[in-house]
Amino acid sequence: MAIKSICILNVMAFQRQWRKNNDDSKDGKVQSGDTLGDGFQLNFCDGINVLIGENGVGKTTILKMIYAATQWSIKKTDQGKTRNFLQFFSNNLKNTDALKNAANKEDYSYYKVSDGKHTFEESFSHNGILNYKDWLGLNIQSVYIPATEMLSHSKGFLALNQKYNMPFDGTQNDIIVNASLPETREVSPAMNGILEKISDAIDGTVIQEDDTFYVLKKDGRKIDFSLEAEGLRKLGLLWKLIRNGLLEQGTVLLWDEPEANLNPELYPLVAEILLQLQKNGVQIFVATHSYNFAKYLEIRRTFKEQVMFHNLYKGSSATPEQLSAVFTDDNHRNDEIYSQSAYEMADLNPNHIMIADSKLLDEVYGEQQK
Amino acid sequence: MKTDFIEENGAYAFDCSTAVWATDQMHHDYQTAKIHIKDTDLLIENDTNILMVEYKNANLAGVAKPDTFEPESDKKISDVFHKFYDSLPYLYLLDKDKPVQFIYVLEYPNGDIVTRKRLRNRLMNELPFELQKKIGHGKKLIDKVDVVSIQEWNDHEIYGEYPVKPVHKEM
Numbered sequence: 001m002a003i004k005s006i007c008i009l010n011v012m013a014f015q016r017q018w019r020k021n022n023d024d025s026k027d028g029k030v031q032s033g034d035t036l037g038d039g040f041q042l043n044f045c046d047g048i049n050v051l052i053g054e055n056g057v058g059k060t061t062i063l064k065m066i067y068a069a070t071q072w073s074i075k076k077t078d079q080g081k082t083r084n085f086l087q088f089f090s091n092n093l094k095n096t097d098a099l100k101n102a103a104n105k106e107d108y109s110y111y112k113v114s115d116g117k118h119t120f121e122e123s124f125s126h127n128g129i130l131n132y133k134d135w136l137g138l139n140i141q142s143v144y145i146p147a148t149e150m151l152s153h154s155k156g157f158l159a160l161n162q163k164y165n166m167p168f169d170g171t172q173n174d175i176i177v178n179a180s181l182p183e184t185r186e187v188s189p190a191m192n193g194i195l196e197k198i199s200d201a202i203d204g205t206v207i208q209e210d211d212t213f214y215v216l217k218k219d220g221r222k223i224d225f226s227l228e229a230e231g232l233r234k235l236g237l238l239w240k241l242i243r244n245g246l247l248e249q250g251t252v253l254l255w256d257e258p259e260a261n262l263n264p265e266l267y268p269l270v271a272e273i274l275l276q277l278q279k280n281g282v283q284i285f286v287a288t289h290s291y292n293f294a295k296y297l298e299i300r301r302t303f304k305e306q307v308m309f310h311n312l313y314k315g316s317s318a319t320p321e322q323l324s325a326v327f328t329d330d331n332h333r334n335d336e337i338y339s340q341s342a343y344e345m346a347d348l349n350p351n352h353i354m355i356a357d358s359k360l361l362d363e364v365y366g367e368q369q370k
Numbered sequence: 371m372k373t374d375f376i377e378e379n380g381a382y383a384f385d386c387s388t389a390v391w392a393t394d395q396m397h398h399d400y401q402t403a404k405i406h407i408k409d410t411d412l413l414i415e416n417d418t419n420i421l422m423v424e425y426k427n428a429n430l431a432g433v434a435k436p437d438t439f440e441p442e443s444d445k446k447i448s449d450v451f452h453k454f455y456d457s458l459p460y461l462y463l464l465d466k467d468k469p470v471q472f473i474y475v476l477e478y479p480n481g482d483i484v485t486r487k488r489l490r491n492r493l494m495n496e497l498p499f500e501l502q503k504k505i506g507h508g509k510k511l512i513d514k515v516d517v518v519s520i521q522e523w524n525d526h527e528i529y530g531e532y533p534v535k536p537v538h539k540e541m
Contacts, residue, residue: 291484299480346482354484361487368494 001140001250002046002283003066004116009039010101010109011065011124013058015336039110042339044285045308047278048301050294051287052345053312054352057337059287063144063254064088066285067171069113069120070142070252073135085122085129087170096124115140142252143178143241144171147260149233151179151213151240152226158211179237180208184245190280191242194273198239201269202232206240213240230261238273249281259290271296278306291353294345304343311340311348375412376537377425379432382520384412384423386532391415396460407456408449413466414532419513420461420470421529424453427520428478439478442489450474451496458511469513472497475523475534483522490517 008014042062051059068088086093093099100109109124118138121131150157150168154176160166161173187195199205204217206225213225215236225233241247258270271293274284279302288294294309301307315336340348348354373387375394386392396409412423428439440446454472461470474493476486498511523529 295480295482295484344480344482354482357484358487361484361491365487365491365494368491368499 001115001138003044003113003252005041005043005114006062006065007039007041007112010104010107011099011111012061012101013056013337014040015101015104040337040339042310043341045305046283047306047308048274048284048286048297050297050307050309051285051312052294052309052351052353057312057314059312060256063256063285063287064171065111066113067142067144067254070140072120072129072132073138073140075137075139089169091165091167091169099124140252141246142254143246145175145237145255146171147257148172149230150175151233151237154213155211178244178246179213179240181244183243187243194276195239195242197269197273198235201266202236202239206236231263231266234262247277247282252283253277254285256287257289258286259288259293264292267293268296271300275300275306289353291357294353298345309342309345309348311351312337313350313352317350377411377427379427379430381427381430381537382534383537384532384534386414388531389414389416396457408453410453410457415466415468416528418468420466420468422454422457422470422472423475424450425475441476441478442492447492447496451493454497469510471514472512473529474517475520476517477519486517486519490515
């Protein structure tokens with residue numbers, strides 16, 4: 001089982017689109033005149049899906065939508081509590097209105113996640129989950145690692161968060177819950193190998209005592225998580241999630257900006273860990289701004305289909321050829337979000353993380369020529 | 371004048387029919403003269419410049435161990451920039467004194483525009499840009515270095531005048 005696709009219509013940055021090629025979603029008539037094909041659509045691979053694109057194109061939103069959908073596949077989830085659902089996106093949303101596209105609040109606002117056989121459909125227009133009958137019970141275990149590091153704030157966090165309206169969204173709350181779970185009795189040999197790699201990088205293991213996380217160094221020192229380098233805290237969190245048995249075969253890992261606060265020298269290690277997790281049956285979604293990190297995934301994969309790149313970009317970045325390939329007429333807006341998917345990063349255009357690196361290299365070259 | 375220059379693998383050819391002058395004879399001439407220095411694959415003269423072209427395609431089927439080809443290794447970079455320096459006597463003897471642009475047409479697995487520009491910048495440091503600035507008094511050995519894919523070559527305003535086209539082999 002893997003997440004195969006997402007369709008988004010009029011949610012946040014994602015607007016309505018009029019696409020030529022919507023054959024695979026013609027059956028999704030949701031309102032008179034609307035089809036799901038009018039929305040944004042991405043098809044995922046079973047391996048590692050790398051979302052790239054400039055700020056504000058919805059990478060994090062997509063990760064959160066998938067996370068919310070997977071959480072609603074688990075039977076024990078408190079059903080029907082839309083407020084909880086909204087909390088995955090922000091801690092202070094009173095209703096779904098803020099999730100609708102600001103330029104098109106009156107129209108249908110909707111997203112659908114599918115594993116190819118079952119679907120989870122959430123409508124922000126109807127203020128509730130539209131359809132998840134066949135989805136509920138699939139029990140897709142997932143972990144969302146937010147871009148901000150949370151474990152150093154764990155002391156009393158969960159109790160406080162329950163009592164007061166703290167400025168943290170559901171994904172930030174959940175990562176502390178997940179890291180605080182008891183460790184599994186047994187770790188598979190494959191996962192043990194990954195744990196050892198991370199342990200070498202952080203020079204120890206992660207323990208939790210009295211609500212506080214520590215790195216227990218190999219020489220016996222116990223370092224408070226907040227005193228550890230932020231990049232290493234990230235690796236420590238990953239160690240704990242694996243040790244707690246949350247990243248086993250059939251699970252989904254969603255990681256927003258793995259490269260944030262990480263020294264670039266650690267990129268190959270993190271890329272190797274993700275590739276190894278994928279080989280062990282974990283489907284992975286990452287959003288990144290780092291060309292180098294994405295490139296490590298590309299060059300270190302063992303087969304092409306292991307890593308797929310999804311490029312999100314605004315209409316203002318698209319070439320006229322790209323727009324005419326999508327639209328039959330001029331019914332497009334420059335601030336709409338489009339996407340391309342490919343197994344090679346070089347096949348994506350406009351690729352903003354490559355454009356940024358290219359510009360820097362051209363500037364270095366230009367300086368030398370003066 | 372010969373105008374179609376087929377590259378070493380026989381898969382592509384540079385169409386230099388619009389060039390002022392072009393040759394791929396440097397290797398042959400050095401060999402015949404028993405001079406054991408390096409050479410570039412192709413020289414193309416246009417109205418303003420000499421394009422000194424080095425070509426490598428590790429993406430072709432049948433190329434031995436394409437994954438082990440490392441264009442950014444010190445050895446490969448050294449090989450490439452030495453080709454520039456060793457080709458200068460050839461141009462001198464032919465009285466070709468237009469400013470030289472050194473172009474590396476490169477295809478390899480996992481290569482992209484960023485990796486090619488990184489390679490260009492490394493080559494730049496080994497080529498005589500800094501030297502000619504210091505002692506050249508306006509005289510230049512090199513005008514430009516570039517690393518491009520076949521598509522980038524063909525799309526380029528100047529290089530594209532000499533398009534790289536697949537060679538259709540007779541069955």
